[in-house]
Amino acid sequence: MPLLDIKNLTLEIDTALGWVKALDKINLSIDSKEVRALVGESGSGKSLIVKSIVGALPDRWRVTADRMNWKGRDLLSMSDTQRRNITRNEMSVVLQNPTTTLDPSATLGEQIGESIPDSMLDKGWFWQRRAQRHTIAMQQLHKVGIRNHELCLSSYPHQLPDDVCQKFAIAMALVSDPKLLIADNPTMGMETTTKIQVLRLLAKLNKTRGLSILFVSHDLLAISAMADTMTVLYCGQTVESGRMSQIKRRPLHPYTQALLDSAPSFRRDLPPKAALSCLEGTIPTLQHLPIGCRLGPRCPRAQKDCVKMPAVRRIHDHHYACHFPLHRDKP
Amino acid sequence: MLIYLGRRLNLLVITLLILCIASYILAFLVPGDPLINLSGNPSPSADQSAQLRLMYALDQGYVAGFWQYLKLTLAGNWGLSLTSQNPVFQDILQFLPASLELSFYAMLISLLVGLPLGIMAGLKHRKFADMGILSVSLMGFSVPVFWLALLLILIFALQWGMLPISGRLSLLYEVPHQSGFMLIDILLADISDKSAVLNDAIRHLVLPTLSLSIVTSALVIRLTRRSVINVMSSDYIKAAYAKGLSHAQVFWRHGMKNALLPIMPQLAMQFTVLLTNAMIIEVIFSWPGIGEWLIQAIYQRDFPAIRGGMLAVSSLVVIFTIAVDIIIRLIYPLSKRQFHAQV
Structure with a gap:
């Protein structure tokens, strides 16, 4: 049974022009001990x-879904307390942009202390708990590579550099020892060395503790090394999902192909000043979404049928939503 | 912190100096002899006149004259009132506490009413409670203070006879002047029947305080509501929910502090608005405060008193504002990034 199973998740936003579907029938599932990459350009939801x-x-x-299950229990219909x-205890999240997601008026020590569940503290008197929390927080900070823990714990978010805040946010997410880590662009703004350190830590936790990770990023290079499976998102629609190796070897959706091509390549035989391959145009705004397959206007293989939403098709565990996938002949 | 403190004290001193300069210039701009305007002696004899000219250094140019004026002002010699011939500084010391007392209670009540209602409206954004509170506050906001005061007198004092119309204390009682704050004076005074006097003083306080605090409460509600809405829709509140904290935990640990601390200076600013409104209220309720005293002085063209009153009230506002600024700096970490004063 998958850990998190989402089927046809739709999110509608109330704008001046009426309700707009920012997410349109998203499918996503994460098995335990799986590292799933969620890839898409900025603004894809x-x-x-x-x-x-x-x-x-x-x-x-408005959030609606046919199914949004956590270990078989429906997240949308359960009470606030249960969901909380x-x-x-089981899910942790690193949101994008740590400078705005950390409370500006509380020290980082207070904030990480809140994330430590009481069950992790051994039975002691209430005045000993503070010290215990401090120790746990300290150890966790060392793990993500913050050496000067005293300074970090006693500082306010605006007093620290952004990459330290980012690492702190990861530490805060991992401190409650979750089953699933949802990391939204966790290595943003980091130097390459610290980035590798963080990715290595996540990979290690995945191997040793069986931590499942939903890794959200547009950094394909970083993701491809550690993810098992990948879901590609375009403009609020899932276009393709499947095993990482399979998708990389043979993408079926034109968008995935374009995404993979757009990653800078370091081939030896690359001619000098070769153009970087990319799709024409930009991602449409929420107010001007095309009907049917949202890639339509930019897609090199688009035809008349693309104004209808393609159904999700499947080859083994490789899902794609396209009328004219790449493995069929050129229409 | 020291740099910050230095900057604020610098600002304080310079502002007060400018106020002094303005009040000195005022003595020359208003009609009449500057000597009379400065000293408050309406018809000095030739001998006195020469003595006063020497005292104010009027013949040695404006700069020396101002220096002399500054020294006298700091020493508490603010001249005599033209009408009553009392020293202006003593008069101000006697009347200012009455105004301060009124404004202080009004501020307290507006905070007690405004903050909870504002927070409630902010949390129930776009719900019925929010709309209700907002429309009531809009009404309170738009009512002219003097009209409201008259209406309150008409209903509570004249029609129902529940509360006294004017004054600070019934004529039956006599409380010696000590601190100038009536309630404190009554508690300190050695008089019989203390509780009856206290009761009477409070009954006198109700109407002026109420008419003052309605406008300010409305302002406080609007400020608080806006701030709470902004904070509750911010990313760190969402992150706190994502951590799995309950509504109450999120609100008390992350929401409250971030919502209230940034608007503290604006809330404190309301005190100065209150002080100006209090002057109007004092006239209507014959409250023996600085406002009524100042307006009487204006009617009677008592220039030394006008000058002194203006200086006293404006210095009070400046000192209060800067004091609040420093206190906020001490308790709100995010403000530590700003070095320059903000208006």
Whole structure:
């Protein structure tokens, strides 16, 4: 049974022009001990998926799903308290942009202390708990590579550099020893060395403790090394999902192909000043979404049929949503 | 912190100096002899006149004259009132506490009413409670203070006879002047029937305080509501929910502090608005405060008193504002990034 199973997740936003579907029938599932990459360009709704999983969306927005299960229990229909218990003990999230997601008026020590569940403290008197929390926080900071823990714990977010805040956010997510880590662009703004350190830590936790990771990023190079499976997102629609190796070897959706091609390549036989391959145009805004397959206007293989939403098709465990996938002959 | 403190004290001293300069210039701009305007002696004899000219250094140019004026002002010699011939500084010391007392209670009540209602409206954004509170506050906001005061007198004092119309204390009682704050004076005074006097003083306080605090409460509600809405829709509140904290935990640990601390300076600013409104209220309720005293002085063209009153009230506002600024700096970490004063 998958750990997290989402089927046809739709998120509607109330704009001046009426309700707009920011996420349209998203499918996503994460097995235990799996590292799944969620890839898409900026504005494709990656962060919205993350926020709707943990329920950090404004009340005015409508979230509907055929299925949104955590270990077989429906997240959408359960009470707030139950859902909070799950997000507190079993799921952790690193949201994008740590400078705005950390409380500006509390020290980092207070904030990480909140994330440590009481069950992790051994039975002691209440005045000993503070020291215990401090020790746990300290160890966790060392793990993500923050050496000067005293300074970090006693500082306010605005007093520290962004990459330290980012590492701190990862530490805060990992401190409650979760089953699933949802990391929204966790290596943003880091130097390459620290980035590798963090990725290595996540990979190690995945191997040793069986931590499942939903890794949201547009850094294909970083992802391809550690992810087992990948879901590609375009403009609020899932276009393709399947095993990482399979997708990389033979993408079926034109968008995935374009995404893989756009990653800078370091081949030896690359001619000098070769053009970087990319799709024409930009991702449409929420107010001007095309009907049917949203890639339509930019797609090199688009035809008349693409104004209808393609059904999800499947080859083994490789899912794609396209009328004219790459493995069929050129139409 | 020391740099910051230095900057604020610098600002304080310079602002007060400018106020002094303005009040000195005022003595020359208003009609009449500058000597009379400065000293408050309406018809000095030739002998006195020469003595006063020497005292104010009027013949040695404006700079020396101002220096002399500054020294006298700091020493508490603010001249005599033209009408009553009392020293202006003593008069101000006697009347200012009454105004301060009124404004202080009004501020307290507006905070007690405004903050909870504002927070409630902010948390129930776009719900019925929010709309209700907002429309009531809009009404309170738009009512002219003097009209509201008259209406309150008409209903509570004249029609129902529940509360006294004007004054600070019934004529039956006599409380010696000590601190100038009526309630404190009553508690300190050695008089019989203390509780009856206290009761009477409080009954006198109700209407002025109420008419003052309604406008300010409305302002406080609007400020708080806006701030709470902004904070509750911010990323760190969402992150706190994502951590799995309950509504109450999120609100008390992360929401409250971030919502209230940034608007503290604006809330404190309301005190100065309150002080100006209090002057109008004092006239209507014959409250023996600085406002009524100042307006009487204006009617009677008592220039030394006008000058002194203006200086006292404006210095009070400046000192209060800067004191609040420093206190906020001490308790709000995010403000530590700003070095320059903000208006």
